[in-house]
Amino acid sequence: MSENTGGKRSLGAKTLAVPTPVWLVAAYDSGGKPNVMTIAWGGICCSDPPCVAVSLRKATYTYGCITARRAFTVNVPGEELLKQTDLCGIITGKTSDKFKEAGFTAVKAEKVDAPAVQECKLILECRLAHTFELGLHTQFVGEIVDVKAAPEILTDGSLDMGKVKPMLFDPGTCSYFGTGELLGKAFSVGKKS
């Protein structure tokens, strides 16, 4: 390894980025059964139109659901839903009713043809806008047509991550972490006086 990396070690060509989100992606299958899966490969990808990207393997049951109905929801579980959320990353919708197994309630999203997870306090309703084949994963870019939030995660009417307490996934240790303390205001704390 070259000297200029300051003593860092090479870990190879791996998906070792942190933090990654822990989100529940939900969609109806072609028969109308709601399905949900846990993902960590995703993120916001455009401000206008507002879009969120989620990457799924073709082998997942949810892949076929999103392709068929061209809509999905991104449901953000708080840390109180740790066990149920982990379960939705273990079992498959091919052979089970994942909403039922996890104890989640499927409700129809208001503005798109997809189910939402009632127990999640933050829900993004998405219309499939783009499908990008990247390799093992396919990236679905959803246009966010509405965001639904429980009153208890709002501060002065705005979403407050400190109240959502979303989980983080660490690909390195294959573990979940919680949300930490407020550190400071963006576009402000680093300003030179």
Added chain:
Amino acid sequence: MSENTGGKRSLGAKTLAVPTPVWLVAAYDSGGKPNVMTIAWGGICCSDPPCVAVSLRKATYTYGCITARRAFTVNVPGEELLKQTDLCGIITGKTSDKFKEAGFTAVKAEKVDAPAVQECKLILECRLAHTFELGLHTQFVGEIVDVKAAPEILTDGSLDMGKVKPMLFDPGTCSYFGTGELLGKAFSVGKKS
């Protein structure tokens, strides 16, 4: 709003997802000057080949850098770099040397034609693989050709997010949050016995 949302409120079509990462994207401009900017619109998007996506507006100086050199690094700042990281989201490389202004050290990445931020303990070296025009933002998908990590963020040789202490961006309150406590093992904690 429909009754089935369980009392949730509509916040409209907005990029209100949490958590979003706080990453420093670095690239050389056409003249070889290293530039760096703070982003929160990004995430892992494919496992094989390993890829990470970052979204930038065309108006940013870094946009032209990545387009010209077809390479970039994703540098993950720990919370100890809060102020410097915020500053890199405020000033522009068009009229300033952002590495110098932020007190960051630019080092050449080992495997791609891009600078890295020496002070960041986790660095992803990326080759530009895809460019997707989504609207206000352009999504650059980088193939991760190597990951460099400082020894102090490793546990038994593996990356440990608990040691990196990456920051999170909350688009709702426009604030940074820290990484919280370890909650449990993935693909394990939710297993039914």
